[in-house]
Amino acid sequence: MNLKHSKQRDSIKKFLSTRKDHPTADIVYLNVRKSFPNISLGTVYRNLTLLAEIGEITRLRIGDGVDHFDYDTSPHYHFVCSECGSVSDLRLPFAEDLTEAARNNFNGRIEGQITYFYGHCENCSRKAVDFQCSELPVC
Amino acid sequence: MNLKHSKQRDSIKKFLSTRKDHPTADIVYLNVRKSFPNISLGTVYRNLTLLAEIGEITRLRIGDGVDHFDYDTSPHYHFVCSECGSVSDLRLPFAEDLTEAARNNFNGRIEGQITYFYGHCENCSRKAVDFQCSELPVC
DNA sequence: TTCCTTGCAAATCGTTTGCATAATG
DNA sequence: CATTATGCAAACGATTTGCAAGGAA
Numbered sequence: 001m002n003l004k005h006s007k008q009r010d011s012i013k014k015f016l017s018t019r020k021d022h023p024t025a026d027i028v029y030l031n032v033r034k035s036f037p038n039i040s041l042g043t044v045y046r047n048l049t050l051l052a053e054i055g056e057i058t059r060l061r062i063g064d065g066v067d068h069f070d071y072d073t074s075p076h077y078h079f080v081c082s083e084c085g086s087v088s089d090l091r092l093p094f095a096e097d098l099t100e101a102a103r104n105n106f107n108g109r110i111e112g113q114i115t116y117f118y119g120h121c122e123n124c125s126r127k128a129v130d131f132q133c134s135e136l137p138v139c
Numbered sequence: 140m141n142l143k144h145s146k147q148r149d150s151i152k153k154f155l156s157t158r159k160d161h162p163t164a165d166i167v168y169l170n171v172r173k174s175f176p177n178i179s180l181g182t183v184y185r186n187l188t189l190l191a192e193i194g195e196i197t198r199l200r201i202g203d204g205v206d207h208f209d210y211d212t213s214p215h216y217h218f219v220c221s222e223c224g225s226v227s228d229l230r231l232p233f234a235e236d237l238t239e240a241a242r243n244n245f246n247g248r249i250e251g252q253i254t255y256f257y258g259h260c261e262n263c264s265r266k267a268v269d270f271q272c273s274e275l276p277v278c
Numbered sequence: 279t280t281c282c283t284t285g286c287a288a289a290t291c292g293t294t295t296g297c298a299t300a301a302t303g
Numbered sequence: 304c305a306t307t308a309t310g311c312a313a314a315c316g317a318t319t320t321g322c323a324a325g326g327a328a
Contacts (some may be wrong), residue, residue, distance in 0.1 A: 004302050004307045025293080040310045045293060047308090063200030063253070065318090066292065079245060092244045098234060102256050105231045108216060111258035112201070117241050119250035143282045143327050150307080179285045184318060186283095204293090205317070 003054075011035050013056065013071075022034045022060055022068040022078070022087040062087060062116050075112070081121035090117065140193065148186045150174050152195065161199055161207040161217070161226040195259060201255050211229075214251070220260035254268060 011032050016023070023031075029044045050074055052059040060068040063082045068087055077090035095115075103110045119125075141265075150171050155162070167184035168183045187208055191198040191247055199207040201219045234252075242249045258264075 006301080006308055008309075029198070038311095039311070041292095042294080042311075043309055049294090061200070061202030063196065063202075077173075079241075079247070079249065082250070090241055090244060092241055095237060097233070098254075099256065102216065102231055103227055105235045106227060106256075108218070108220070108261040108262045109259040110218065111221070112257050113256045114255055115237075115252055115254040117238065117245075119251050119283095122247040122249040125248045128310070134250070145327085147284075177285070179287095180317095181286075182284055184322095188319090220287060257289075261305080 006047075008036055008039055008043055009051070012044060012047050013051065014067060016057060016070070017072070017073040020089065023069045024066045024068055026066075028069065055082075060087065078115055078116040079121070080118045081124055082118050083124040085118055086121050086123075088121070142193075145167075146230055147171070147175055147182055148190070150178075150211060151183060151186050152190065155208060155210040157212070159228065161209050163205045165205075167208065196237055199226065200261070217255040217258045219255055220263055221257050222263040225233055225260055225262075227260070 012028060013033050015028060025041070025045050025059055028048065029039070029041050032039055032044065048057070048059070048067075052069070053059045058070040058073050060078065061071055062068060062078065064080070064085055072089070077092050077094065079087070079088050079090050080131060092123045099110060099113045101115065146196055151167060153235070154167060154170050164180070167187065168178070168180050171178055171183065181272070182235070191194045191208070194212060195278075197209040197212050199209055199217065199218065201207060203219070203224055214233045216231050216233065218227050218229050219225070225240050238249060238252050241252070
């Protein structure tokens, strides 16, 4: 893999490093365009893909049909809000022993696990309660 | 939700119930077409989506860009082969306590977890060894 | 007769790719 | 100079959707 320096790629990495909310390619595009008004979506995709391949970032497929990108490449858990779609990190020790347990029940080579939790984020679960209390006749 | 009977939907459910390999919509389409030559991909997608919504089947998004469908709706683990893309069930007790642990570290409502393991399936890991032994000068 | 379901084709959406040009080393 | 990266637009692949016609209750 022979890389050359590129200001666009730098900018993409830099932007991603400032965000903890695992933005999509489109969000990256919208933001990097502030510094590089002529950058194309294709370039953003190409660089995100490349960075993920060389292990500098992580591509997150959480099942909402859009790829999210994470500057943090260490194994950790994610939470996905079923209502607003927000993605956040979970501070919870990563259960490597689960991978180990899986290995003992499988013929083949298990290399890792991908886990994410889903439900309603703080904001959305609060909204749900508000909604019930104000909209329903009896609460 | 007001449902009416449909032979196509029955056939889709029946086919899915015979398979443990979590087929994609396309595979379902190809197979159901044996009984219903005029069925359309759209109908297959509509029914798979509907069945998933009413909880009769599970939609699996394992991150390969294609949805897989599972007749088994009970919580269980899946394995995905990084090489051939095959998906299989893992016989391993589902760690509900991990969900519980996550709840204690999160402000908001966690409703569940989705976990899948990845690596090389029995076939592919064997092939890898064969390849090495036959192709490399020294093994 | 009502309204759910179908087949068909077109539309959508996220992502990738081909190509000529620009930038890097 | 050789090669990688870019911008643009077109292509792609999976899934969804609008619509008129068919089928179930």
